[in-house]
Amino acid sequence: MDESGILSIKQRFGIIGNSNLLNHAIIVATQVAPTDMSVLITGESGSGKESFSKIIHHISPRKHSQFIAINCGSIPEGTIDSELFGHEKGSFTGAHEARKGYFEVTNGGTIFLDEIGEMPLGTQARLLRVLENGEFIKVGSSKVQRTDVRVVAATNVNLMKSVDEGKFREDLYYRLSTVPIYVPPLRDRGNDVELLFRKFAADFAEKYRVKPISLTEDAKGILLKYRFPGNIRQLKNLVEQISVLSSDNKVVDTEKLLGYLPKDQSQLPALYKGSDTEESISERDLLYKVLFDMKKDMHDLKKFVLEVMEGDTPNKDIIKDHSALFDDMETELSPSITPEEPVLLNINTATPPQEYEAEVPEEIQDIAHETQEEELSLEKVEKEFILKALKKNNNKRKYAARDLGISERTLYRKIKQYELEDL
Numbered sequence: 339m340d341e342s343g344i345l346s347i348k349q350r351f352g353i354i355g356n357s358n359l360l361n362h363a364i365i366v367a368t369q370v371a372p373t374d375m376s377v378l379i380t381g382e383s384g385s386g387k388e389s390f391s392k393i394i395h396h397i398s399p400r401k402h403s404q405f406i407a408i409n410c411g412s413i414p415e416g417t418i419d420s421e422l423f424g425h426e427k428g429s430f431t432g433a434h435e436a437r438k439g440y441f442e443v444t445n446g447g448t449i450f451l452d453e454i455g456e457m458p459l460g461t462q463a464r465l466l467r468v469l470e471n472g473e474f475i476k477v478g479s480s481k482v483q484r485t486d487v488r489v490v491a492a493t494n495v496n497l498m499k500s501v502d503e504g505k506f507r508e509d510l511y512y513r514l515s516t517v518p519i520y521v522p523p524l525r526d527r528g529n530d531v532e533l534l535f536r537k538f539a540a541d542f543a544e545k546y547r548v549k550p551i552s553l554t555e556d557a558k559g560i561l562l563k564y565r566f567p568g569n570i571r572q573l574k575n576l577v578e579q580i581s582v583l584s585s586d587n588k589v590v591d592t593e594k595l596l597g598y599l600p601k602d603q604s605q606l607p608a609l610y611k612g613s614d615t616e617e618s619i620s621e622r623d624l625l626y627k628v629l630f631d632m633k634k635d636m637h638d639l640k641k642f643v644l645e646v647m648e649g650d651t652p653n654k655d656i657i658k659d660h661s662a663l664f665d666d667m668e669t670e671l672s673p674s675i676t677p678e679e680p681v682l683l684n685i686n687t688a689t690p691p692q693e694y695e696a697e698v699p700e701e702i703q704d705i706a707h708e709t710q711e712e713e714l715s716l717e718k719v720e721k722e723f724i725l726k727a728l729k730k731n732n733n734k735r736k737y738a739a740r741d742l743g744i745s746e747r748t749l750y751r752k753i754k755q756y757e758l759e760d761l
Contacts, residue, residue: 339365351389351396354537355530359522363390370517371398376469378454378514379492381521384571387492390519391450394490403447406440411456418461420477429478441474445485454491454514455500462507465489469513489514524569531562534570538577549588551580556592559737564599721756724749728758 347353347364370377371394379387388407395405413421420430424439440449451457457465468474469489473482491514500506524531535553543550553561566572580590580598727738739749753759 354534357527357530363519366519367393375516376514377490377517379519382523383494384569385521385523387521391490395448404444405448406444407450409452411453415458423474425477426479441485444487448488451491455493455495462510466510524566538574542578542581551588554591557590557595
């Protein structure tokens with residue numbers, strides 16, 4: 339499919355965005371639509387999975403037949419079989435008359451089963467029979483009925499994990515996922531976030547008859563870095579809230595935007611793939627930072643243990659009295675060190691005092707040397723991260739501190755420590 343074809347689909351179904359992941363999902367949906375193959379749409383909640391089920395139905399030969407969307411997670415386990423396959427009169431308490439199920443009503447059309455991972459195992463067995471033979475039996479009946487229904491399913495959970503846990507049938511999983519479609523989360527769609535913001539702002543301005551809100555450049559940066567765990571649904575609610583509650587000033591700056599974002603999420607980095615020219619901290623850099631922090635914690639732990647073990651201090655008795663607590667640490671530091679061995683090293687001294695050299699185990703000397711080397715290495719990496727964050731944010735320390743996950747005061751102290759004031 340060429341770009342004009344993709345654009346036509348987006349305009350028809352109200353899809354906003356230009357990310358490669360989104361375009362790929364649209365291409366797969368249009369390719370599978372003319373067939374009768376089962377489709378499994380995966381993606382986080384609020385990412386727009388139902389829109390893709392509508393694409394598949396409305397450009398398929400079934401487009402003139404019925405389309406029904408069902409949320410499997412919202413139907414109680416005791417009634418879902420009746421809802422999907424129907425029931426006979428008197429088949430259970432309250433069944434005062436016979437009822438047709440969705441698979442009978444939608445004969446010739448398409449059923450969209452959202453949150454398929456929440457479907458009970460018994461219902462999964464019934465669904466598998468429909469997919470394989472086009473047959474079903476109403477609750478309370480022994481008569482086999484036939485139906486011609488295309489099934490499009492969606493889930494926001496890892497179905498293979500559910501299979502391993504015995505919560506989802508493996509045969510049903512492979513039958514549903516004949517063609518898988520992955521709908522990317524909003525944080526992986528780069529500048530689509532800003533496009534959607536402007537679209538929603540215009541929509542709500544028309545709905546509430548107010549001036550549309552807009553973002554400052556700094557606020558745009560905050561919006562693009564926010565993770566949006568609720569995806570498009572959360573962004574839409576955010577724009578509506580700001581549109582209604584904003585007074586005469588419809589220009590949203592950083593401070594105003596942060597006031598509407600949840601405090602526990604607003605500063606988390608977004609691991610999205612932007613354009614090649616866009617300066618951002620990559621996913622690899624963030625993973626490196628996590629590993630760096632873990633290494634720093636281990637370094638601090640080693641330093642603490644060495645301080646506890648040195649000399650005749652009250653803390654040393656802790657190791658003697660509770661040696662089992664330090665078994666793992668002893669193994670890492672040196673398998674030959676035991677709590678009873680005299681350790682007279684002062685970690686703050688570059689070399690042990692002459693009179694103690696013979697009493698300091700060689701392993702402990704190596705650890706002290708390693709600790710000093712790690713300090714220099716960690717400082718170098720920390721300095722590189724600070725430089726990168728400052729460069730990314732045009733030396734605006736407030737935003738650099740936010741990217742680094744530290745306070746502005748800590749960043750100022752680090753800048754002074756590493757003599758970066760003149761950058």
